[in-house]
Amino acid sequence: MSEPKRTIHISLPSTGEAEWNAVRAPIESGWLTQGPKVAEFEKSFAERHQVTHALATTSCTTALHLALAAAGIGPGDEVIVPAFTWVATANVVLYCGAIPVLVDVLRDTCNIDPADVARKLSEKTKAIIPVHLFGLCAEMDELKAILPEHVTIIEDAACAAGASYRGVPAGGLGDMAAFSFHPRKSITTGEGGMLTSNNTTLSETANMLRNHGASLSEEQRHQGPRPYLLPDFNLLGFNYRMTDLQGAVGIVQLKKLDHFIEERAKWAGWYREQLNEIDWLTCPKEPESGRHAWQAFVTYVDPEKAPMPRNEIMDILQQKGIATRPGTHAVHMLSYYAERFGYKPEDFPGARDCDVQTMAIPLHNRMSHEDYTYVVETIKNV
Structure with missing residues (x-):
């Protein structure tokens, strides 16, 4: 009788009875839309x-859109975006009628290249969206040294809950984040996002914009002295x-975030030790100063040394029950x-190479020691 095929997912959310029980309160109270639970989540996240300030949203994409809208980004404005990122980072610029100006990334970190940012700055540059890709913060000090003061910095921290840069947590490294x-992120609410900021004016504007432009939130109205009166709407939200x-x-x-990151960091270190002998595979590194959030473990396949193209390697791993992704x-x-x-493709060679040669391997909080061992042994046998 053949052994059942092993399946190791690229990522799985780590949820259980506590999350199941948590949804009872809003269901029993009848308050299902944004209300006291969202407010508590925002406070804890901040x-x-x-x-x-922290404002919960329907997704990271809508949080990014809110940030641009709160900053007044509109037609004719230019917003700098790394060329290697999830498409939403660029899409939100187009939602505002602005122009996404792509810049290249560094192959060793997959993060935005400050030198290319300096080359792409213009009089029309109004904002930049550095991405903390896979949980590693972008080089924010280098970027800030380059950028004029009027340029709004919006961190795309989609992968970076719990990450930090030189002792400062992601989310407070720019004007907004x-x-x-x-579900592929370290902590999940299904879909969902969060906009953070230390700027009260921007936060107040974003807060109105996420609720149709209303001057009061639904919670404020319902808990106020006259809940039967609708608020004013002074913005197009x-x-x-x-x-x-x-x-x-x-x-x-x-509440589980730091434990999740610590566990992922342990196994990321183990991966690096075990895979170090493979000369065609480069593993991601820990930041010199700061904390990697390890949303994903993304390797780089050297096309000159690898026994076959990356996609063929990924196909072999898939056949062995190991999920991978670019x-x-x-x-x-x-x-x-x-x-x-x-x-x-050659316009941004760093982004092109990362597109073609990066390979994320499984790293999440529902993997066992046997799972990690199997992944390493299978990669070594490619």
Whole structure:
């Protein structure tokens, strides 16, 4: 009788009875939309990331869009975006009618290249969205030294809950930041996001924009002296509110964040030790100063030394029950952007190479020692 096929997912959310029980309160109270649970989640998230304000949203994409809208980004403005990132980072710029100006990334970190940022700055540059890719913070000090003061810095911290840079948590390294709680992230609310900031004016504007532009939130109105009166709407806003069901789950997940990261960091270190002897595979490194959040473990396949192309390696691993993924994609190589802006793959060689050669291998909080051992042994036998 053949042994059952092993399946190791690229990522799995770590949820259980505590999350299941957490949703009882909003269901029993009848307060399902944004309310007290969301407010509690926001407060805890702000405290953990040492920021003044945190606003829960429907996704990281909508948090990024809110940040740009709160900053007044509009038609004709230019926003600098790394060419190797999830497409949403560039899409939100187009939502505002602005122009995404792509810059290259560094092959060793997959993060934005400050030198290329300096080359792409113009009089029209109004904002920049550095991405803390896979949980590693971008080189924020180098970026800040380059950027004019009027340029708004919006961190794409989708992968970086719990990460830090030179002792400062992600989320407070720029003017605003956006986090993701998608199931592939360290902590999850299903879908969901968070906008953080230490700027009260920007936060107040974003808070109104996420609730249709209303001058009061639903919770403020219902708990006020005259809940039967609708608020004024002085901005053209959106409906980007998180539900209290998600907020309740987020409260539980956030309490587990540091444990999740510590466990991932341990296994990331073990991966590096075990895979070090493979000359065609480069592993990600810990930051010299700061904390990697280890949303993903993304390796780089050397095309000159590898026994076969990356995609063939990924196919072999898939057949062995090990899920892999490219790190993410190069935005300029996606059909929409290539056709609309006339980009060629060689326009951003770092992003192109990361697109073609990166390989994320399984790293999450539901893997066993046997799972990690199997992954390493299988890669060594490719």
